[in-house]
Amino acid sequence: MKLVSDRAVAAAAELDTVSDFFRTYRMGVPDEQVRADLTFGNPHEMALPRLVESLKRRIEPRRVDWFAYKTSEEEARDVVARALMAELGLAFEPEDIAMTPGAFAAIGVAFSMLMDPGDECIIPMPGWFAYTTMLRARNTVPVKVPLDDRTWDLDVSGIERAITPRTRIVIINTPHNPTGVVYSRERLSELAQMLQRKSADMGRPIFILSDEPYRRIRFDGVHYTSPAQVYPWTLIDYSYAKILLAPGLRLGYLAICPDMPQEARDELRQLAMSVQISLGWAFPDALAQYAVADLETVSIDIEAFRKKRDRVLGALTQWGYTLTKPQGTFYIWGKAPGGDAHLFTRRLAEHGVYVMPGTLFERPGEFRISLTGSAEMIEASLPAFEAMSA
Ligand SMILES: Cc1ncc(COP(=O)(O)O)c(C=O)c1O
Incomplete structure (x- = not known):
């Protein structure tokens, strides 16, 4: 029996990869074991006063x-x-x-x-x-x-x-x-x-x-x-x-x-x-x-984001990562070491650091870091990136 519309099914199918990732990426890991969740463009500090x-x-x-x-x-x-x-x-x-x-x-x-x-x-x-x-x-x-x-x-x-x-x-x-x-x-x-x-x-x-x-x-x-x-x-x-x-x-x-x-x-x-x-x-x-x-006149501190961008770019490129220097947004896009973003992000997660695999953008060899994590989170994530660079 056909219950739902074809276009709803087609719309849902377009979201399969994203919904699966969203449901499973933290694999039930409790917050205290997460060093840095740099996946989505979400706030990790209290809202702007x-x-x-x-x-x-x-x-x-x-x-x-x-x-x-x-x-x-x-x-x-x-x-x-x-x-x-x-x-x-x-x-x-x-x-x-x-x-x-x-x-x-x-x-x-x-x-x-x-x-x-x-x-x-x-x-x-x-x-x-x-x-x-x-x-x-x-x-x-x-x-x-x-x-x-x-x-x-x-x-x-x-x-x-x-x-x-x-x-x-x-x-x-x-x-x-x-x-x-x-x-x-x-x-x-x-x-x-x-x-x-x-x-x-x-x-x-x-x-x-x-x-x-x-x-x-x-x-x-x-x-x-x-x-x-x-x-x-x-x-x-x-x-x-x-x-x-x-x-x-x-x-x-x-x-x-x-x-x-x-x-x-x-x-x-x-x-x-x-x-x-x-x-x-x-x-x-x-x-x-x-x-x-x-x-209209309120903004996050863009200079603080620039500093986070430069810190991540500086550290990761020194360890051999190939990254695109963003001119805007709060993301950094780069090539996953080893070429398999899914595997890379899974292994990074074992160190308590979460980033988005390029599979969500139909680019299975790349990954995205969100700089919306706090400066402390970003600092805490760096040893994991270093460990994964080999
Ligand atoms: C490129 C792009 N367009 C549109 C949106 C949607 O923005 P909002 O959730 O504020 O409606 C986003 C959010 O991530 C985005 O990255």
Whole structure:
């Protein structure tokens, strides 16, 4: 008897590797035996005081409708539009902003707004685990295109070759999880020119979904270009989870590039709210929206992350590891000694140190370290990496 939908089964199948790993990676090891869990981008220290203070202050109701149903709150949209304008130099208006429970939901809204069943979305690989499951849940098709596996830069010709008449979206995640690469303006402009040409050939635009939750986490003054600055058919998704290191606070947005032709911009603006309702009221909680004005100016200590990055890079390269120096994000990506990431991460775990095998990114020879562990955890993990380097 067929009980559940094919697309739910297909969506779940895309998550098999990730769910199995999540269930089993600690193998029931109690916290006190764990020296360092550097697997996921989760906090390992208490939340930022300014985040907590803001939420405490905003929880006190100021009006009877304080906790009424909320869509995208006017003040939150206004704050975001101004902040984006200052950051990217584009003329965002509050109506271009749809407030969402994190980047996850913003990506879902973009997929639902732009894609019909059978439509295709190009994903540079290795890429974040959830794009494919979200696409399968909509009966839409992920098309994977490898990044250059020496530099992890975008392969514009590879993307061009993957385009078909069903291509609706190309996802660009910059700074990039897991490699930490920040794409250059030159490469993004090259991509934009190619997409303009292909869109003209097809008689309808191919969109870029610019997945930017790590936009503000960059090191060494590296310059940032958003695809929205070079390609008008761009939607930006953002999350406050990374900059606040608080992914349990579901807050983010989808923003329409203001350079899009006005008619298209209006159509997307109008559609967003209905799509968010259709997806099950995909708006952030009232409290999170009230806090946006404060949270826009709160950040983890990026300099402390840079120090952790340099400590890990310095130590591990000295022991023979091949790692990519991240320009942004809080991850380090590298080759697993011996070439088998699954085996490597299992053996590292025997020393009480946990990292993510590249199998979760369809790269079985690589692994990812999350720098969200405390400086003490990172220090405590180093002997295990040294022991595994031989
Ligand atoms: C590249 C990328 N996009 C989107 C997300 C989703 O962010 P959030 O959980 O804040 O919605 C993540 C989270 O890990 C991510 O790494």
